[in-house]
Amino acid sequence: MDLYAEEILDHYKHPRHYGHLETPTLTFHDRNPLCGDEIELELKIEDGKVTDMAFTGHGCAVSRAAASMMSEEIIGKSLEELRGWDKKDIIDLLGIEVGPVRLKCALLPLKAMKAAVWGLAEDE
Secondary structure (H helix, E strand, O other), rough: HHHOOOOOOOOHHOOOEEEEOOOEEEEEEOEEEEEEEEEEEEEEEOOOOEEEEEEEEOHHHHHHHHHHHHHHHHHHHEHHHOOOHHHHHHOOOOOOOOHHHHHHHHHHHHHHHHHHHHHHOOOO
C-alpha cells in the first residue's frame, strides 16, 4: 500500500502531461462542486487515436494523480477503446482502495475524458 501511496504522491507533485496542447482536437472542462476539484482536459486525435493529451486544473492528490496516471495510459488508445473505460480502469491505475468520499475525486478525470471522446457539450 505504501508503494501505491508513494506513486500517487509522485503523480500529484509531478503530474505527467500537465499543461496545454497547442492545437487540441477535443477539450472538456469539468468540476466537482462538492469538493472544488476542477479539470480541463485536452486531447489530440489523429486517425481515431489519442496522440497526445494535456490537462490543467486543481484538486486533491487523488484527483490530480488520477488525471496524471490516466494521461500516461490513454495516449495511443482509440476513441472506441476509451469510450469503454469505466471506474474500474481508474481504480486499477491508482492501485488503492478509494472510499466513497474520494471516489468522485478519482473519477473526475475519467468523467471529463469520457465526455470529450463522446463529444458531449459542457454545462455552463
